[in-house]
Amino acid sequence: MMNAEREAKTKNDIQEVAKMAFEPKIVGFLCNWCSYTGADLAGVSRIKWPPNVRPIRVMCSGRIDPTFIVKAFREGADGVLVSGCHPGDCHYYEGNYKALRRVHLLRRVLEQFGIHPDRLKLTWVSAAEGERWAQVTKEMTETVRRLGPLQLKD
Amino acid sequence: MAMVKLRIDGTAVEAEQGTSVLKIAQKVGIEIPTLCYHEGIEPYAACRVCSVEMVRGRRRRIVTACNYPVSDGIEIFTDNERVRRVRRMILELLLARCSEVPVIKELAAKYGVEKSRFGYDPKEKCILCGLCVRMCSEIVKADVLSFAYSGTSRKVVTPLEKEMATDVCIACGACAYVCPTAAITIEDLSKRKGEVPEFNMGPPTAISIPYQQAVPKVPFIDPEACIRMQTGGCGWCAQVCEPEAINYDMKDEVVEVDVGQILVTTGYQVFDVGQMVQYGYGKIDNVLSSLEFERMLNSTGPTGSRVLMKNGKEPRAIAIIHCIGSRDEHYHRYCSRVCCMYALKFAHLIKDRTKAEVYQFYIDMRAFGKGYEEFYSRVLDEGVNVIRGKAAEVVEATWSNEREGYLLVRCEDTLIGKFREIPVDMVVLCAAIEPNADADKTANVFSLQRSPDGFFLERHPKLDPMGTMSDGIYIAGCCQGPKDIPDTVAQAAGASARILVLISKGEVSLDPIRASIDENLCGGCKVCNNLCPYTAITFDDVKKVSVANETLCKGCGTCVAACPAGAITGTGFSDEQIFAEIEGILADAGSKR
Numbered sequence: 001m002m003n004a005e006r007e008a009k010t011k012n013d014i015q016e017v018a019k020m021a022f023e024p025k026i027v028g029f030l031c032n033w034c035s036y037t038g039a040d041l042a043g044v045s046r047i048k049w050p051p052n053v054r055p056i057r058v059m060c061s062g063r064i065d066p067t068f069i070v071k072a073f074r075e076g077a078d079g080v081l082v083s084g085c086h087p088g089d090c091h092y093y094e095g096n097y098k099a100l101r102r103v104h105l106l107r108r109v110l111e112q113f114g115i116h117p118d119r120l121k122l123t124w125v126s127a128a129e130g131e132r133w134a135q136v137t138k139e140m141t142e143t144v145r146r147l148g149p150l151q152l153k154d
Numbered sequence: 155m156a157m158v159k160l161r162i163d164g165t166a167v168e169a170e171q172g173t174s175v176l177k178i179a180q181k182v183g184i185e186i187p188t189l190c191y192h193e194g195i196e197p198y199a200a201c202r203v204c205s206v207e208m209v210r211g212r213r214r215r216i217v218t219a220c221n222y223p224v225s226d227g228i229e230i231f232t233d234n235e236r237v238r239r240v241r242r243m244i245l246e247l248l249l250a251r252c253s254e255v256p257v258i259k260e261l262a263a264k265y266g267v268e269k270s271r272f273g274y275d276p277k278e279k280c281i282l283c284g285l286c287v288r289m290c291s292e293i294v295k296a297d298v299l300s301f302a303y304s305g306t307s308r309k310v311v312t313p314l315e316k317e318m319a320t321d322v323c324i325a326c327g328a329c330a331y332v333c334p335t336a337a338i339t340i341e342d343l344s345k346r347k348g349e350v351p352e353f354n355m356g357p358p359t360a361i362s363i364p365y366q367q368a369v370p371k372v373p374f375i376d377p378e379a380c381i382r383m384q385t386g387g388c389g390w391c392a393q394v395c396e397p398e399a400i401n402y403d404m405k406d407e408v409v410e411v412d413v414g415q416i417l418v419t420t421g422y423q424v425f426d427v428g429q430m431v432q433y434g435y436g437k438i439d440n441v442l443s444s445l446e447f448e449r450m451l452n453s454t455g456p457t458g459s460r461v462l463m464k465n466g467k468e469p470r471a472i473a474i475i476h477c478i479g480s481r482d483e484h485y486h487r488y489c490s491r492v493c494c495m496y497a498l499k500f501a502h503l504i505k506d507r508t509k510a511e512v513y514q515f516y517i518d519m520r521a522f523g524k525g526y527e528e529f530y531s532r533v534l535d536e537g538v539n540v541i542r543g544k545a546a547e548v549v550e551a552t553w554s555n556e557r558e559g560y561l562l563v564r565c566e567d568t569l570i571g572k573f574r575e576i577p578v579d580m581v582v583l584c585a586a587i588e589p590n591a592d593a594d595k596t597a598n599v600f601s602l603q604r605s606p607d608g609f610f611l612e613r614h615p616k617l618d619p620m621g622t623m624s625d626g627i628y629i630a631g632c633c634q635g636p637k638d639i640p641d642t643v644a645q646a647a648g649a650s651a652r653i654l655v656l657i658s659k660g661e662v663s664l665d666p667i668r669a670s671i672d673e674n675l676c677g678g679c680k681v682c683n684n685l686c687p688y689t690a691i692t693f694d695d696v697k698k699v700s701v702a703n704e705t706l707c708k709g710c711g712t713c714v715a716a717c718p719a720g721a722i723t724g725t726g727f728s729d730e731q732i733f734a735e736i737e738g739i740l741a742d743a744g745s746k747r
Contacts, residue, residue, distance in 0.1 A: 025743050027736060033623050034603070044615065054739040058727055059667060063711030065729065072736050076743025089603060091623055092710035093687040102715075127623065128605040153743055 024078035024144040028055040028137070029064045033091035035083035035125040035133065042130035049134035050141040053081055060084070062095025066106045069120060073110075076153035079119045079144035083136070086124040096124070116147050158226040163233065175219040175230055176204055186219050186232050187241070187261055189334045190283030194390060195292055197221035200283040201334075202244045203261065207231040216240055238265060246270045252278045255335045279337035282308055286329035286338055295387030298323045326360075326381045328388075361391055366454045375402075415626040415653045418610065419646065420596055422632035425479035425486070425586035432547040433475065433583055438561060439464045440580045441548060444496065447582045451503050461508050461580075469579035471511040472504055473563045475545045479586030480636075481517060486586050488607050491636040493584040494520045498530055500582060501538040512538045513576050515545040515565055523640065541576070543568045548581050587636040600627050609635045620649040625662075628652060667709030667726050673699045675721035682713035682722060 030036040036057050042049055058064055061084025069080045082103055084096035100122065107117040121140050125133045158171045162179060169178050174197060179186050189201040197220035204219040209229040219232070231237060245262040250272035252258055258281070262268070282301070287310060290299040302311040313322060330338040360379035363371060381388035382402050392400040427435045427443045435441045440463050442450070449455040450462070463469050474497045480490040494516065501512045519540070521530040534540065545565040560577035567574050589608035590596070597604050601624045603611040610629045613621035620628045630646035631637065637645070656662065671682075671691075676699040682691050683700060690706035691713060693699075702713075702722070714724040723729075 025740060027739065037623075041615075056732065056735050056739065058711060058732070059724070060710035060712060063715050063724065063727060065715040067729070068732055068736065071733055072740065075736055075740040077736075077740055088598075091601070092708060092712065095687070095710050095712050098685070098712055098716070127603050128611050 022145060022149060024052050024141060024149070025076060026053045026079040026081055026137075026140060026144055027072040027077045028053045028081040028083060029061070029068060030055050030057055031061040031063075031084045031091075031096070032057055032059045034085035034089065034127050035061075035123075037127035038083075038125040038129045038133045041127065042133045045130045047130050047134045049137045052141045052144075053137045060090070060092050060095035061099035062090075062092065062097075064099055064102065066102055066109075069103075069106060073115060073119070073150065073152050076150075078147070078150045079121070079140060081137070081140050082120070082122045083125050083133075084122075086126050089126060115150065115152075118143055119147060119150065158224060160224050160227065161229040163231060169224055171225060172223040175206060175208075175217070175222045175224060178224060179206075179219060179230075179232060184232055187264075188220060189257070189261075189281060190285050191220045192285060192289070192332055194393075195285065195288045195332075198284050198288060200285075201248070201281060203241060203248075205237060205240050205244065207234060207237050241265055242267055247272060248281055251275060252281055252335060255279055255281075255337075257335055279335050280310060281335055281337075282310070283334060284310075285332045285334065286310060289328050289332045293388050293390070294324070294326055294328050294381050295385040296322060296324050296326070296381075299329055324381065324384050326379075326384075328381065375400075415628070415656060416600065417628045417630060417646070417649050417653060418596070418600055418602065418622075418633060419629070419631045420590060420593070420633045422587045422636070423590050425588050427478050427583045427585045429485070430478060430583075433478065433545070433581065434548045434550075434561075435583060438548060438550055438581075440469070440561065442580065442582050444493070444500075444582055444584045447500060448496070451500070451507075459507070461504055461510070463579055468508050469510050471513065471576075471578040472580045472582065473513045473515060473545070473548075473561075473576060473578040474500055474582045474584065475548075475563070476514065476516040476584045477544060477586075478583040479588070482586075486588060486607065488636065489520065490584075490587040491520070491522075492587065492638045495523070495526055495529070495638065497582075497584050498533045498538075502529075502533050502536065505533075505536045505538065510579070513563070513578065514538060514540045515563065516540060516542060517544050523638065541565060541567050541569075541574070551577060587632055590633070593633070596633075600624065602627070602629070605635075607635075609633065620645050620652065626656070664705075665709060667724065668704050668707045669702050669709065669711065669713055669722050669724050670704070671700055671702050672721045672723065673697065675719050676700055677719045677721070679718060681716055681718065685712050685716050687712075 030039060036055065039049075039055060061082060064082055069082070072080050082099060084099050085091060087096060090096045103120065103122040107120050110120055111117050121143070123136045125136060156171045157168050159166065159168055161167065162175070162182060163184055165182055167178055167182055176186055176188065176191060176197075186204050186206065188204040190198055191204065199218040199221045202218060205216050206219045207230070208215055208217045208222065209231070210227065216236070242265045245258065245265055246267050247270070248258050249262050249267060250270035253270065253274045254276040284301065287299045287301060291297045298312055299310055301308060302315070303309060360381065361373050361375045363373050375383070377383040389402070392398070392402070424443065424445055427433065433441060435443065450457050451459055453459040461468060461472075476493055476497055479485040480488060480493070497514055497516075498521075501514060504510055504512050519530060521527040543566045545563045547564050549562050549564070551560045551562045561579065561581055563576045563578055563581065565574055565576070566572070589604070593604065593608055593610070596602070597610065600622070602622055605611045610622070610633050612619045612629060612634055613623055619634075620630055622629055628649040630649045631642040634645070678693070678698040678700065680693055680700065683693055687710070688706045688708055690703045691700050692703065694701045709724065711724040711727055714722045714727070720729065
């Protein structure tokens with residue numbers, strides 16, 4: 001009994017340690033005009049942001065097909081960050097509204113698949129918001145770190 | 155009009171019938187005194203001073219020259235003994251009413267009247283000539299002034315005998331201008347409606363050249379102050395303008411112009427220094443904003459470039475406080491960049507024009523440009539006091555006799571580590587440069603982005619400082635961020651060159667990122683048709699497929715993501731390419747299936 005308890009505790013500890021050491025892999029889909037430029041600005045301004053977020057540039061957040069997001073999860077991503085221009089600031093007038101609709105729908109679908117909806121996040125970061133980009137990526141990384149690995153790929 | 159012949163003081167004159175005697179006399183150079191006549195207003199013959207003797211045949215009578223119409227064969231005597239006697243009596247009566255009015259005293263003295271037998275009233279100034287009343291109704295057409303009461307109580311009044319500036323008065327000042335005895339004075343009208351130019355510091359006129367360097371340098375009419383535009387009266391400037399250049403019907407109009415490229419140079423606005431109550435702007439006299447002080451130093455400014463306090467005296471000491479609204483967490487965190495240098499210029503000009511002590515209160519002296527540091531040294535050599543530390547407050551020193559009349563600037567001198575109180579006569583607040591209040595609307599119109607400080611965002615801070623995210627739209631000057639004149643000129647010249655490059659090239663090269671539709675795959679569902687913000691996708695009714703116009707398409711890819719049949723491909727961003735990217739960046743995630 002004592003042994004089993006100790007074993008369980010040890011296992012728990014190991015898991016905790018593993019979680020601490022866990023570096024989530026997050027795929028970021030960034031629109032060319034706002035978020036990608038904003039992320040670039042963060043770099044130019046020497047603002048540190050977590051390398052866990054791996055950006056993919058698209059011309060507009062409206063280009064982001066839900067299959068991209070699902071594909072990213074399937075390929076082993078622990079989280080997906082979709083980032084576009086602030087509402088009303090879209091370079092293509094309203095592409096970000098389309099992204100908004102798609103992401104919200106997909107979050108529901110993901111939940112039904114057993115994927116925590118917090119693993120998919122939609123944010124608005126403008127080209128001037130290097131600091132905000134750093135903050136958004138930090139928050140996202142922490143959220144996914146807390147949720148633990150998704151391990152869909154195995 | 156028939157011409158008539160008459161004689162005036164022995165001179166034979168030919169004139170149009172019905173012309174007044176006064177006009178003919180003025181034409182031939184005979185002076186007839188008058189108080190109530192004005193060439194633009196109907197004569198009224200109120201003052202009677204212009205009385206002359208008219209002879210027709212055997213009839214001789216006294217008439218008033220201003221409104222007596224000439225007829226054939228008459229003879230006029232403007233200065234014979236009878237006329238002089240009549241005028242003496244009139245002036246004696248006028249002098250009895252208004253005994254201290256200079257113009258009447260002078261005229262009376264000219265006719266040998268030193269004192270009136272009929273009375274003495276030093277306070278009365280109005281001779282009831284009605285010039286102001288006629289001006290107000292005939293020319294200004296405001297109909298404010300009128301006569302009231304009768305007999306000895308008769309006087310000129312405003313509606314209901316209220317103070318000036320009743321609702322109907324447009325405060326044009328015309329009545330004061332024509333009043334021969336200065337009974338209505340311009341001081342009465344200190345709160346004038348049309349007081350627009352430069353911070354209430356200059357004389358307001360309805361028609362003026364706004365400033366000496368105006369382009370084009372022509373006068374313009376301020377519709378707020380112009381009598382003609384307010385009441386339909388006046389119109390004198392059109393009468394005196396020989397080339398007939400004045401057109402009251404011209405109005406601001408909106409003109410639509412088709413252009414291919416736009417340079418946005420909407421500039422900035424000045425921080426409202428009144429927000430920082432600790433400096434007393436608007437409450438304490440002689441606390442000026444930097445722009446007001448700049449106007450004061452200007453040779454075309456209200457004081458003609460003299461540095462003066464409100465009481466008209468030269469200040470003994472002037473404090474210049476930097477960073478009002480900039481480098482301040484409560485207002486703007488950024489540095490407005492130009493203030494240090496213009497503050498030094500102020501100091502230099504004050505030293506040049508007055509004997510005043512100058513104190514600069516600065517946080518950091520930012521002499522960043524070519525020749526600026528040298529100028530800073532020069533100003534220091536001129537004996538300007540610089541105190542490192544932002545002033546905390548400005549107060550009136552009214553409690554101490556020793557410092558009576560001074561303003562005290564309280565600050566911490568961080569270089570000596572002490573709190574100080576500096577007595578000065580004038581304080582200049584160097585106001586921050588801030589984005590225009592309507593910058594958000596401008597940004598919307600031109601699809602511009604704004605940085606967190608509110609200024610318009612350039613495409614790239616180093617590689618493209620005048621371009622914007624929208625092709626063909628450029629920015630220059632302070633709308634992009636605070637900058638001085640050389641930097642603004644450089645940026646504007648750069649942006650103009652960019653524009654000229656495209657014009658001389660004659661063609662626009664577009665990014666190759668375009669959507670194309672595979673006719674074989676397209677099922678004709680039309681989902682993409684309404685998605686396109688540029689209406690680049692149309693439906694081909696014959697083939698029953700959607701067609702993308704490559705010239706209109708901007709390559710956002712919204713349709714690509716939406717197409718249920720996967721018939722639309724975005725060049726450079728096809729599904730396969732993005733899938734490959736996803737696989738690539740996740741290559742290290744777990745093992746492959």
